[in-house]
Amino acid sequence: MSTAITDFRSAASEEELLELEQKYCSWGDTVHYLDPPKFFERAEGHYLYDREDTPYLDLQMWYSAASFGYANPRLNQALKDQVDKLPQLACQYLHAEKVELAAAIGRLNASKFGLDGRVQFNVGGAQAIEDSLKIVRNSTGKSLMFAFMGGYHGRTLGASAITSSYRYRRRFGHFSDRAHFVPFPYCFRCPYGKKRETCELYCVDQFAKNFETEYKSFWDPKAGESEFAAFYVEPVQATGGYVIPPAGYFPALKKILDEHNILLVDDEIQMGFYRAGKFWAIENFDVAPDIIVFGKALTNGLNPLSGLWAREELIAPEVFPPGSTHSTFSSNPLGTAVAWEAVRMMAEEDFEELTRRKGAYFLTQLRELQRRYPKVIGDTDGIGLALRMEICREDGYEPDRDLTDRMFAEGMKGDLDARGRKVGLVLDVGGYYKNVFTLAPCFDMTEEEIDISVELLEQLIRRCAPDRLSR
Ligand SMILES: Cc1ncc(COP(=O)(O)O)c(C=O)c1O
DSSP states (O other): OOOTTTOOOTTOOHHHHHHHHHHHSOSOSSGGGSSSOOOOOEEEBTEEEOTTOOEEEESSHHHHTTTTOBTOHHHHHHHHHHHHHOOOOOTTSOOHHHHHHHHHHHHHHHHHHSOOEEEEEESSHHHHHHHHHHHHHHHHSOOEEEEETTOOOOSSHHHHHTSOOGGGTTTSOOOTTOOEEEOOOOGGGOTTOOOTTTOSSHHHHHHHHTTSSGGGSSEETTTTEESEEEEEEOSSBTTTTSBOOOTTHHHHHHHHHHHTTOEEEEEOTTTTTTTTSSSSGGGGGTOOOSEEEEOGGGGTTSSOOEEEEEEHHHHSTTTSOTTSSOOTTTTOHHHHHHHHHHHHHHHHSOHHHHHHHHHHHHHHHHHHHHHHOTTTEEEEEEETTEEEEEEBOTTSOSBOHHHHHHHHHHHTTOOEEETTEEEEEEOOEESTTSOEEEEOOOTTOOHHHHHHHHHHHHHHHHHHOGGGOOO
16 A cells, blocks of 8 residues: 555655654644754663764753653563553553552652642643642632742643743733732842842742732732632742742741632642652742642653642542543553552652752752853752753853853754763753753762763853853
8 A cells, every 4th residue: 555644764864854844743842942953763871862873961851751761671661561461541440550659649748748638640741730720720719820930830721821931822812810920039030139148038028918908909808818729839940940949938938828728739740759859849848738740750751640639628529529630641551550660669769868969969060160160150059959050141140041052052963072972962941031051960870970961061161152261
């Protein structure tokens, strides 16, 4: 049979594939952020390999979805075993892995926060965010949310409504449920021009002022009711540039939310599963959320699975009955099997100690790089293995997006020198001004490999900013 749809060869050259891509693939995703887009052929550990088999050291690990290493043997095996056992099952029926995984997360949260709750699975992060919005709306009867400027919760319509960037909403009509966006405590660029050492959390006071009188539009003191149902937070802003809030911020915020019956929804999709040095990033900040949303690294980027955990009162069958949400793939057995294995792996190894130790080592190296190149690097910070490096102009403060883009593209050329080996460097650019390298290295990296990573970053600086090498 020879028809148009069978008329293709699988051994097309990269040029031919690019031609097909130009014509047949939607450009609506993020592939064309890089020009020309890049093909990879295989992946192992913290390396991606292109079609010429050049290794690219990956410092973003699929935005932290593959934290445990590409082709992690234990997790890959769990997937293969499940393919041979129960590869498919309609989500209407039960399988053991789903139930055990939900129980593990439920027990874990009971031990961490002293709260009972239940888990609802879905497939992608944004879909789990949608489910959480349903739970919030269902339990409060309200549809308005607070969220942070610089926050990112996904690109479905509901998730876009609570994601501050107007760019993601602009062409898609009116968002009547658009969140009220509150400045995040981004202390390097304090939205109020304060200094961390002396501000006494001025930003929290500003938020509290919204509830002083009904005329501030948030609160009816007579009814004792807020128009807002929940505050969506990322404990450490991810796409926003791995921005870490100061100590004391979240407890002070939570106090205000509690006083006004506003739920705290914790988006752990990128920072969960030890990226920020704890199972949940929010554990670093001494507050108990009402809902936790998770995804990405739960399956190490294998068969996707996301989900949410909600406090019992919000998700008990009496309030969130059968049929309240559903997706064909929501608790797919391949995803739950890998996730169940991943959660057991996380219980067996001390990832808290590992991510904190390696993160501290990496951050020390980054700070040394910043000391040597103050005309390029304005800020470095980190928590666990979530690290940031902010690229600035010579004054060390004005964001330098052009240089960031050039460094990013230079890494993708694949011709850096890793102690005699030709490699590329895969980075991710985030931040309010798109001038932050958000580093999410693989948990498996050794100190020597961290040293090599920093040497590669230095090569990018020396190639892309030769006129700014002096101190
Ligand atoms: C914090 C956060 N929330 C939500 C999402 C959306 O997840 P997904 O891309 O799987 O829909 C992301 C993705 O980057 C994220 O980082």
